[in-house]
Amino acid sequence: MNVPRRLEQANDNAAAFWLGQARAHGWQTRTHELFTAVRCARTPDDPHRILITRPYAEPGSLEAELAELMAAWSTLRFTLEDPYGGLDLTGFGATRLPLMPVMVREPGPVAGGPRTLPYVCEAQGGGSLTVDEATDGGLLAEAERTIVDGFPQRARQPWTRGAAVPERMLYDPSCRIWLGRLDGTAAGACLTYDDGRATGVYWVATLPFARGRGVARAVVETALAAAHPGRPATLVATAAGEPLYRRLGFDDRGPTCWWTRTAPPARAKA
Incomplete structure (x- = not known):
């Protein structure tokens, strides 16, 4: 085969x-x-x-x-x-x-083991950091706006609800949307897409006010722990994101x- x-x-x-x-x-x-x-x-x-x-x-x-x-x-x-x-x-x-x-993380648990949603931890520098899955239109809109403004997606600014991530994506069982909040305010987000063989991580974004507080790490770790940890995880890394992904166990495949x-x-x- x-x-x-x-x-x-x-x-x-x-x-x-x-x-x-x-x-x-x-x-x-x-x-x-x-x-x-x-x-x-x-x-x-x-x-x-x-x-x-x-x-x-x-x-x-x-x-x-x-x-x-x-x-x-x-x-x-x-x-x-x-x-x-x-x-x-x-x-x-x-x-x-x-x-x-192109980076791949082999199957396996993340640091801290399985996560119960919502996942709550202390942010770097203090404050409460919460990561949860966006499962309705309101939460999806928060995550979408965070991605558009935090990534940023210049072509999608100013943000228009549903232009980047339409609500129909909530009904695609392969797609899951993750939202991180810092002291209750939307601060970071990403998407994962599972095709049955691997789970891809996409559009990892942190808003400027929350950078350096551990938001991206918490969001990605929670997504990896909750979205099929038994499969390899894949992504394409920007220069800014590559050091974080290496710390999370991803390695370069070319x-x-x-x-x-x-x-x-x-x-x-x-």
Whole structure:
């Protein structure tokens, strides 16, 4: 039996996460043997998302397929994740972002063992830190706003309820939303997505007033303890988040290359 490597499990989880968002929003998708694409369509120029999920032998052939897809979808802006690093999308008018590590935590308990929700502990520097699962529309809205403003998601600011995380996501059994409060005020959040093989951690965010207080660690640890601790956990780490994830037991399974096109491609001159 061909068992996917941890890297491919991380890729598959990210693809499942974006397909889950597509179902919740009603977006068009395409699933290919080498990639998954989501036609994000909150607005006509919303960036489309493409995730390369398997190694490819011929970068040029894959680039041609991507060009065909973008033409069919009238893609203006996009973000593409390539964990194999062989594509060159400068000809698409895209910019390569700094490399980020794909990280995996092997199955196992977190420090402190199982967590009873809501989880309550003392924040660094004092104060009460509470982490709970967002299970209704009001809590989801708090978590969504925390993610949009804390991550931050610039394209979603100012925050509009349901634009980033629609309420339908509450009814996707694979998706769970986690909200941390500092002295009762929303301070941090993240999402986890379980596809049956791995649990992905997404959009870990802390609001500026709460940074340095242990909020992100408490939120992620609680999510890991409560959301299928018997499965590997996966994520893509920013430079700011990588030290925390290493302390939580994640290790690097290779860099991923992100390409982004933030403006429509220039038209060829007649």
